[in-house]
Amino acid sequence: MSFQRNAAVQRGAHTLPENLMLLKKQGKHKKRQKILQTLKQRSVEKRREKLDKTRKACPVEGGSEHFRHQIRMFVLIWVTVCFFLRGSADAKGSSVWGTTKCQTNNYCVTLHDGTITAEAGLCAVISCSFTAAFTPTHIIWYKCDPLKTKCEDSVFDSNMDNDKVQSGFKGRISLLEPDVSKKNCSIIISDLKESDSGLYQLRVEETNVPTEAFTYTVSRASLSVTGLTQKPTVVIPPLTEGQESTLTCTAPGLCSGSQPKITWTWRKGGKDSQLTGNITAAKTENLTAVTQRHSSTLTFNLSAEHHGTNITCQVSFEGNTTREETVTLNVNYRRNPQIIGSTTVKEGDLLNLTCRAESFPPSVVTWTNHSVLGIQLYNNTGSATLEISNVTAEASGQYTCTATHLNTTTLAQADVTVIYKRKLQVIGNTTVKKGSDLNLTCSVESSPPSVIKWTKHSAHGIHLHNNTGSAALIISNVTAEDSGQYICTATHQNKNETTQVDVTVTWLSKIQNGSGCFLQSKVLTCVCISEGFPLPTIKWPLLEGHAEYSVIRTVSNNTVSSTVSLNGGNHGNMSVECVSSNGNAEAKQTFMIKQDMSKNDDGPKISSVSWLQVILAFFIGVLLSALFSCLILKYCRKKQKNSGYLDDNVEMISQDNSLVYMLVHLIIIFCFILIAPNI
Structure with a gap:
């Protein structure tokens, strides 16, 4: 038979043996009492040290108070047994376990004061000692x-041949001390039932002498059995994913x-499930000759699936x-951190990223940005x-x-765009100037990079260059x-943006053929012809000192013609410079003056007259002489009219002056022939 530790938990000291044999001599009683308390104190200290070591090695979740009571129960039972083994049968009087009552001087019994309480399924100890006039x-x-x-x-008889013992108690009651001669009548009742509650009475007998028997009616032991309230004790070591662990119930x-029957149940999601790869083993540990500890172990490989689930240990008694x-x-487990949220966001919107690190205990999660300062942004636990x-x-x-779990750090990275x-x-x-290089770069800062395309605005829309982010146009x-x-x-993002540039190619040619200076009749005429874009400006630097000259400018497309005329003076030794410029280039040319070869430098200079000039001068002279003759004739007639001799003198005037008229006409015609070339 074995002791049930939970009997001690429920009602404290009431479940322990409390009756000692009455000592006949007070000196021996005090000495033994002192020895008893010393042994009790030492034993309790040793058990406490052992319990502290057990706690450090195997943390207990739940039932720790029950476990402490269990240890106390064991210690006190052991002390009780030792005391009764060392006790003296001739002691009498009061003891630390209860009150000694005597029916006669030779027949005394010591029982527990008050009611012994215990719980169904466990055990109860009725401590007892007696004295008798015979040796039972x-x-x-x-x-x-x-x-x-x-x-x-009768519920117990140390004589195994007694068939009068009630069947419901057979095998459930035993003596703590089998040697009856030591007068220790303490018993332990196992597999308690609530029907076991009641009063219990002692009787001793001498088997060989039927008359030698005595029933102690002076005192009875009271036992109260209630329903079982104590729970099994489950010891759980530190649990780590991937390791094998053993649980003890x-x-x-x-x-x-x-x-008792001990079973394990794993509950997952509110339903009973089977643990994969588990090993269970029942164990009975004999603590003393009369005490035992029943336990069961469950061994299995741990995973994160087991975290947060329930394990139930069920103990079934008779x-x-x-x-x-x-x-x-x-x-204890951890998972690599995971980042949830969109890493691509439009400018002006909200960036929202959540980093979760599933683990137990919760990981410390930190956000940092890859910059020179390495600024810590957000910090939280688990997420x-x-x-x-x-x-x-x-x-x-x-x-x-960054997720920090215990002493392990894991990382997850996100590239935000x-x-x-x-x-x-x-x-x-x-x-740009003609002949040089055209280099234009079109670019736009964007993310993702934009596709850049160059085209020339023409009837064909010619495609020139295409690139990403930036495109260079080089000609x-x-x-x-x-x-x-x-x-x-x-x-960019299926949207187009355009910009236009006007390219201008500038050029300037040399002074064109047909340019030069000519001197006729003291009139200097210079012509300068130039082409270019933009249109050039023609200047005559060497003529700026002259007071009177005229400039005529004509434009046709990209061609500019400038004609300058200078009257009077001696231009024979002059040189004239033409300067053409359009702001990007400049062209210069110096002209030498060309003279008319028909002019005579010796004696009076008479110009040769062409037939056209002679005919023109003749007709002019005729007209002038006719006009002059009309005027004279008119004058003479007017004078004669005034004098009254008009008819007689007309004929005479015309005859006398005909020769004069002819001479005047010739003089006028000759003068016009001379001056006509200079007009």
Whole structure:
């Protein structure tokens, strides 16, 4: 038989043996009492040290108070047994366990004061010692029927041949000390039932002498059995994912009664499930000759699946008495951090990223940005959310989520892209000289990079260059045909933006053929012809000192003609310079004056007259002479009229002056012939 530890838990000291034999001599009683307390104190200290070591090695979740009571129960039972083994049968009087009552001087019994309380399924100890005038050979215990005045129902007889013992008590009651001669009548009742409650009475007998028997009616032991309230004790070591672990379930009580049935149940999601790869083993540990500890172990490989689930240990005793203890498994595990949320966001929107690290205990999660300062952004336990409102392009980059679990650190990274686009720009000189290189770069800052395309504005829409983010338009040795409008188109997120540039190719040719200076009749005429774009400006630097000269400028397409005329003076030794410039280039040429070869330098200079000039002068002279003759004739007639001799003198005047008229006409004609070339 074994002790049940839970009997001690429920009612404290009431479940322990408390009666000592009455010592006949007070000196021996005091000495033994002192020795008893010393042994008790030492034993308790040793058990406490052992318990502290057990706690450090195996943490207990639940039932720790029950376990402490169990240890106390074991210690006190052991001390009680030792005391009774060392006790003296001739002691009498009061003891530390109870009150000694005597029916006669030779027949005394010591029982526990008050009622002994215990729980169903466990055990109870009735401490007892007695004195008798004879030496008994066996002990009988009766359970008293409250309806009867005499206790006649035997529940225990140390004489195994006694068939009168009630069947419900057979095998459940035993003596703590089998040697009856030592007068220790303490018994332990195992596999308690609530029907075991009642009064118990002692009787001793001498087997060989029927007359030698005595029933102690002066005192009875009171036992009260209630329903089982104690739970099994489940010991759980530290649990870590991937490791094998063993859980221990210890049945309540330290009794040596029937071995209880211990079962394990794993509850997942509110349903009973089977643990994969588990190993269970039952164990009975004999603590003393009369005490035992019943336990069961469960060994299995841990995973994160077990975290937060419940393990139940159920202990079933005789008489359908069942108790169970449920504990929650806390498994140390961790998962790599995961980042949830969109890493691509438009400029001005909200960036929202959550980093979660599933683990137990919860990991410390930290957000950092990969910058020179390494600024810590957000910190939380188990999960951290990174929020940036009205996000800008500067928020683009790599963000790191760091999860610290116990002494392990894991990382997760997110590359954040902010979608944005700046204004399209064209860099380069749009005005270039003919023969040089045209180099224009069209670019736009954006994310993702924009597709850049160059086209020339013409009837065919010629495609020139295409690139990503930036496109360069390069034309070597440009000509006038390269002038025109060029269009840069940037495509970003299915949207187009265009900008136009006007390219101007500037050029200036040399002074064209047909340019030069000519001197006729003291009139200097110079002509300068030039081409270019933009239109050139023609200047005559050497003529700026002359007071009177005229300039005529004519333009045709890209050609400019400048004619300058200078009157009077001696221009024979002059040189004239023509300067053409359009702001980008300059052309110069010096002209030598060409003279008319028909002029005579010796004597009076008479110009040769062409037939056209002679005919023209003749007709002019005729007209003038006719006009002059008319005027004279008119004058003469008027004079004669005034004198009254008009008719007689007309004929005479005309005859006398005909020769004069002819001479005047010839003189006028000759003068016009001389001056006509100079008009």
